[in-house]
Amino acid sequence: MPQSTTEAMPNAQAFTEAERLAVYRAIHERRDMRHFCGGHVAPEVLLRLLQAAHHAPSVGFMQPWRFIRITQAALRQPLHDLVEQERILTAQALGQRQEEFMRLKVQGILDAAELLVVALADGREQHVFGRRTMPQMDLASASCAIQNLWLAARAEGLGMGWVSIFDPAALGQLLGLPLGAEVIALLCLGPVQEFYHEPMLQRERWAQRAPLASLVFDDQWNTPSALFSNGLKDADA
Incomplete structure (x- = not known):
């Protein structure tokens, strides 16, 4: 049987084999990290990561993501406290798995070299293109930006963890978000001793x-x- 046209002809748009393997390696070795070892992230590296995030696709090219870099050490503790408050409430809501959940490490806010807050911009209601029947596509678009940052961080040898256990309204008030803006993530970013060999929640049998x-x-x-x-x-x- 003759080969199909797609099998017989090389794809001129494809990356080289080494480049393809690097992309797939970043995808498969990305981990939601909770254990960090301090250190720092060089400004030029952080800028590369944010550029990667900013090149994510967005519905209607609305670019709804906004990043707040937490540079003041004094802000980390109240952010940590908000996560701890919600962690206890989440545990109570889990019923039989409460104790098991409380043994899990769910954030690295006080340990990570960098802390980024990701929020959806205010004024999103004006973006109708692609959102008239699916308004949640602003969140989907921002999630793509976070994933870009995550994969780029893994390629740079940096760990990242997405923390979503908090009260968005309380966190937004703490950081002075305008009406209509909405926090969706706390991103802990920085050097780690090692990456988990498998997802942490799988390793912990959650x-x-x-x-x-x-x-x-x-x-x-x-x-x-x-x-x-x-x-x-x-x-x-």
Whole structure:
């Protein structure tokens, strides 16, 4: 059987093999880090990471992300306290898993070299393109920016952790956010002793990564994809 055109002709737009492997390595070795070892992040490196974040896709090119770099040490403690308050409330809401949750380390606010707050900008209601029926696409766009920063940080050998356990209104008031702006993340960033060999919550047996085949369908909901019946395997299986 002759090869298909796509198989016979090289893709002139593809990266080199080494470049492709580097991209996939950053994706697969990225970890939501909670353990940091102080140190610092050079300004030029931090700027590269923020540039990577700013080059994320956004619906309607709205660029809803705003980054607040916490430079005052005195601000870290109240931010840490807000997370601790919500950590206790979250534990209480978990019922039988309360004690198990309280043993988990959920943030590195006091230990990380850099602390970034990510917020959605005010005035987002004016951006209708791509959001008329799906207004949550502002959050999806900002999440893409965070993922870009995360992968770039891994490539730079820096750990990053996304903390979302806090009261957004209280945190926004602490940092002087205008009406309509909304905090979505506290990002702990900096050097780490080592990266987790697997996701921390998987290592702690809190949850396991689902098999990819259980999440990919063909044409209709819950119709298993033929991808996994043609000899292709889930790399995580």
